[in-house]
Amino acid sequence: MALFNRVTIVGLGLIGGSVGMAVKRRRLARRVVGFSRRPATLQRAKRCGVIDAGTTDLHRAVRDADLVILATPVDTIVPLARRAASFMSAGSILTDVGSTKETIVRALEGRLPRGIAFVGAHPLAGSERSGIATARTDLFRGSVCIVTATSRTNRRALERVRRLWQTLARHVLVMQPARHDRLLAQVSHLPHMVAFCLVAAAGDEALAIAPRSFLDATRVAKSDPWLWESIFLSNRAHVTAAMKRFERQWQMLRARLAWTDRPALHRFLVSAKSKRDALD
Amino acid sequence: MALFNRVTIVGLGLIGGSVGMAVKRRRLARRVVGFSRRPATLQRAKRCGVIDAGTTDLHRAVRDADLVILATPVDTIVPLARRAASFMSAGSILTDVGSTKETIVRALEGRLPRGIAFVGAHPLAGSERSGIATARTDLFRGSVCIVTATSRTNRRALERVRRLWQTLARHVLVMQPARHDRLLAQVSHLPHMVAFCLVAAAGDEALAIAPRSFLDATRVAKSDPWLWESIFLSNRAHVTAAMKRFERQWQMLRARLAWTDRPALHRFLVSAKSKRDALD
Secondary structure: OOOEEEEEEEOOOHHHHHHHHHHHHOOOEEEEEEEOOOHHHHHHHHHOOOOOEEEOOHHHHHOOOOEEEEOOOHHHHHHHHHHHHHHOOOOOEEEEOOOOOHHHHHHHOOOOOOOOEEEOEEEOOOOOOOOHHHOOOOOOOOOEEEEEOOOOOOHHHHHHHHHHHHHHOOEEEEEOHHHHHHHHHHHHHHHHHHHHHHHHHOOHHHHOOOOHHHHHHHHHHHOOHHHHHHHHHHOHHHHHHHHHHHHHHHHHHHHHHHOOOHHHHHHHHHHHHHHHHOOO | OOOEEEEEEEOOOHHHHHHHHHHHHOOOEEEEEEEOOOHHHHHHHHHOOOOOEEEOOHHHHHOOOOEEEEOOOHHHHHHHHHHHHHHOOOOOEEEEOOOOOHHHHHHHOOOOOOOOEEEOEEEOOOOOOOOHHHOOOOOOOOOEEEEEOOOOOOHHHHHHHHHHHHHHOOEEEEEOHHHHHHHHHHHHHHHHHHHHHHHHHOOHHHHOOOOHHHHHHOHHHHOOHHHHHHHHHHOHHHHHHHHHHHHHHHHHHHHHHHOOOHHHHHHHHHHHHHHHHOOO
């Protein structure tokens, strides 16, 4: 069932490519157009069933779309959105898939040319890998997608973006951008920071014998640094708050170890284990 | 090819059970005997091909063994080793699979009854799961095993324990106990501490949307608290040193974020990524 006439995806990496594949596979749009700066990416995207047609010209890419999805690194979304919106037709919708939401939504919602509605979204799927070659039709199937809503959100546009993600993801949550950024700092940005620090802290001799616990905990340190420095910086306040939350627990664990306070250490580990057990 | 006549495994959990299965499968001993306090565990171990026979009587379990393998939590190894050694025959070997080595080796090497040699070992395999039901024949196949050597180590016994693990594991490294504990603190004990703290620091709303990066980084927080408090406490000095190494990186990352120093942040992430990329 086509939800849209023409969907344009700006940025054909892991997320943008997977959105294209999934939209085409489920026939959610009559036509899927891709924009990339690199012709080779467009060719590959067309060959892999990500898009029906591609262009390196942003104007041509977006002018006839009723939905434009920005799937580029977080710090490029606002300027790209402004440029894309200047070419879009009245009544069309602009959305994104960026990993932080407050900065983006504040800059764009209600601030685009008349008739262009912006709705922020963030599918919590991804991987330490990136690029069109890693795109997968089922990337979002088991994932949550967060769609943002504020007092300025266009309700009709919100509903259409929500329906798109309800089709692609396991579950859609609608929430304020600040809440999104606060929660994601705790369960996504923090594990990434910890992973980079664990690797940075390990000596070469130790790395040579790294067991699975280390490899799993640091898998995301293989992620693209450029993507992640953008995410950390664009969510600095919430990331800093999450770091403080982590530090409080760390200091507690450290003190219990220093004092050889086994009963308190035991309670700490039992409590964390029971929270973690409940997630599976 | 039988390396031993009779191997006795004391403690039939994930590691002890997997050692039994692998030793039997490869016919490394003519007979594998198991000791557990729980008859139900012995019955299950026998049914699953972990042991040929089992007993809840430590004396009977070890008196005729030429190799006794202690596979119980780290803080039970020293007292159990002393008891077991008092029943063992001259010329036989006692070894363990404990996750920390310095305390254990210092307490046992050269301090057992005459004719009983102790050799410390630690296969770097395991899982957040525990118990006989999780044992697997191939648990050690892709793993490193560390065997400890000091100036007091009986060379003949060391060689026999090394040969056992060369057959079961991918690779055997012989090193001083203190070096083992220093390296493991960095790549095993630290990721466990971080995992417990990440879970403890996350609020319930955030946990409800935890993505794969969080789940992977915190998988080991499902581990048995009792096992891990023993490991942390028995390796307190090295764990504390590893925590300090982590904290230095954490403070550096925090400062780069606080100053919005993007070039320095970029260099930090690039350097960690390249170390991590080199591990796969």
